[in-house]
Amino acid sequence: MGKFGSASMRWVYRLDDRNGEINGIPELLQLGCQKLAEAYPITFHSHDQGYEFVYVVNGIITWEIDGEYYPVNAGQWFYTRPGELHRARFDHLEPCRIWWFVLKDPSGESDWLRLDRDELAFIADRLEQLPRIFRAGPRASEQFARLKSTLENDMPNKELFARHQVLDILLGMLQQPAAKPVDPDLKQSIATVIEEFARNPEARFSIEQMALSVGVSVSHFYKLFYELYGQAPVAYMERIRMEHACALLRTDRLITDIAMELGFKTSQHFTTVFKKLTGSSPSEWRKHVRDSK
Template sequence: MKKHSDDDALNPNATRQSSPSSRSRWTYDIHHDPPIRHVPELIMLGYDELRSASPLHEHEHPGCYEFVLIERGQASWELEGVLYRSQAGDLFHSRPGEKHRGGFNAIEPCKFWWLIVAAPQSQGWLRLSSEECMIMQHMIEQLPRAIPVGLSPVESFKKLRKALLNQTPEQSIAVRNSLTDILLAFLQPGIGNRTIAIDLLRQYDILIAKMSNEPEWRPSIDELASFAGVSSSHFYRTFQEYTGEAPITFSERLRVMEACRQLAETADSVTDISHRLGYQSSQHFATVFKRFVGATPSQWRNDKKNLTAEQ
């Protein structure tokens, strides 16, 4: 098992080191760590905490499913030309052999857990009966690409990690049970742990729509709280619980995503786009943009053009 910082998200061959302030990662990987007896289904497990965007280019996992649960923040994923957004409490998954990547070829700043597990077989998978294997396989095949499952599976992830670290005679039993608990939490999601009033959630949806439609808008926390009709402290806590991010970070992310759209769809200069979105300077814009996307606006635009030309 490894705990380190590096630049290669979800890359089993990652070896490069970077500043601990930019990333924290822990992984279990059968390519480098001893396999767990009687649990050959578990291929990889890990968590990443990114404080700046990290590259994640197109890749696949033959014969395996990959599940990614966002614990904090947001991330986007691209699969078969479709972009999927996920935030805290959301699950994204890819199926065996499907090529996928981070949205815009990067994972945005966030904390997430990820699991790679061999696809169910006709019998013996996780010591289940043939009928149970078929049921699990059917349920996984019906699972939406991105779905809210809440944060309760995080505890199961932690239990699985603890079981992997504790080399006891009953280790394989603990690992298999924790792995089964995680999969069932994905396949039978509860209502999560959000306790925000429904009418306040509606206000937040209206507010988020306004922030998306007016990316140049730069309100203070007090202004946002007033718009939602709650106190500033209550707004900050519940908005972060709902979106997985602090309000200002969430707003900045929306602004950067709008910048990506304008960089891709217009020939406007980086300076013009930065001013249009309310940045005081193109240098500040480039710094914020790189933190979320992993490249400067000019680099991202050139990469996008090259990718389009190749297609």
């Protein structure tokens, strides 16, 4: 049996401490899912033996590797190579829902997921060529849920099912889905709305106003926005607002003044929103930035 770790809205299936395997599948080092309503701490770490793949179901996550930031939208994969040090920006995951798993590096292996030599060479080569961020297929959540169910339940030939389900997820990543076409003019119109908001982060544009400026219905605007940016419009705007807050907190401005400049009616409301997205209060974040210089 494997070993479960649990926390609020978090499920993790880890290596069995006794035999170092998950139900006879040594290639699967870890599997997990998590739904976050507020920031969750993820500091610098690495996986020396394996590739980590994170699939974002909804929300946006920003990862940091070697000082470079990688924003990952809903419907996208992000991955790290064996031994690659990485963390969530500000040491906290933003509110989101994710699946992830860690697969043992196939390099130098002779019986990885029971593949033959040519298949194994193909997998190892494709893993090396993957972009840091790439689109997921429409079945990713379903595939993960099926694997989770298999691992949780006793059933005949459990190892067989789990091994093929891991391979199904992996091949789904390597076989990139066709991109959904979005009208270029609509895409540019939505980008213009975001640029306008970035120049005026104190503004509180309604979805109706944004949809009207783009020339589509509210429901169509919401759908297009989510496809392009992985979040609801209001949540995305709040994220931009907090980006401005971080920049202003690097100055000596009073936190109350920053809150007012960004359109918050009270500094308490500003603090609540800021902490939800970054895991720290504005004063804590400012202190951390100054102490790290």
